[in-house]
Amino acid sequence: MSAALDAVPSWFWTALAAVLGAVVGSFLNVCIHRMPRDESIVRPRSRCPGCRATLAWHDNLPLLSWILLGGKCRGCGMRISPRYAIVEIATALLFVAIWRVFAPAEAFAYTLFACGLVAATFIDFEHFIIPDRITLGSVLAGVFLSGMTPSLQNAERHSAGALWSLAGAAVGYATLRLVVEIGKKIFGVKRIEFPHPTEVFLTPEGLRFGDESEAWENIFSRESDELRFGAIGVRLGERTWDRAVIRVRWKEARVNDESFPLESLGELMAVTKRIEIPREAMGLGDVKFLAGIGAFLGPQAIFFVILISSILGSAIGLLMMLAAKRGWGFKIPYGPYLAAAALLWLFSGSAWWSAWTRGLSLF
Known part of the structure; x- marks a missing residue:
């Protein structure tokens, strides 16, 4: 069986990961639209936000239907946001990258993690919130999967994997909560x-x-x-x-x-x-989101994620402020930059960690 799988060309697995990612991305679009509205993500079936008509299966094919219909509803002609296509493409690319880099057990866990990052990013962009179903769900999933696959936390025993995951969640929550409280005192x-x-x-x-x-x-x-x-x-x-x-x-x-x-x-x-x-320096949803990130990536990732996300958020926020000619008081979501920093750590964290520890050894 192993020999037969090894004989399958790599492009096939890449294509399979891309298709699976696009399908999952289609489901994430449902979550992104319905979760902030406290609607069920299971029922009813997908429908046009304009005429409310239920979509036929051939109008709901991931990415393909959006392209063939020109980004419009077949029934009423209402334009469908390009966000739907962007989410499906982003999820497909993440699935391909993860399945090409990591072993199967780790790849399964990290694709679930990536799904949470994608959903949180687009919900936060639109609504400035990150639902507890994503943040707290990420904590629970991270601890469980780290216990089942301790290599996620560079551990050998199942108990050690779960404990390192809990430590990551705790460090993530406590660190960013401290930032929130300090920010409240200064910018409250x-x-x-x-x-x-x-x-x-x-x-x-x-x-x-x-x-x-x-x-x-x-x-x-x-x-x-x-x-x-x-x-x-x-x-x-x-x-x-x-x-x-x-x-x-x-x-x-x-x-x-x-x-x-x-x-x-x-x-x-x-x-x-x-x-x-x-006002708050940031919402508590961001704090819980970092706890979920820590549950998957471990405590060693937390300070890197905070640093990189702060740099990204400040730079992009400044550009947005200048482009819109608005003052310092306007809101920007922080969750997307936490997600971007988490992905950077996911794919290159070992290199960053090695460089950091080598730098410390010089002292």
């Missing part, structure tokens, strides 16, 4: 100054002023977060205040010392020249 408040008194509206859904609006769930990341500002005029229903201090938390809005449940607030209008909005 975003101050917005208006050139003249401006009407600010508070509703049960979120904050609105001018053409800007933000949902409360995007403002408050923890229970201690508070939006606050002084107002020179406030109106809530038939009540008015000449001057007041406004404080808003997850469940309540306060006007001076009076408290109002946020869910039944109605619409509060306040006139102010400045507001202070709580």
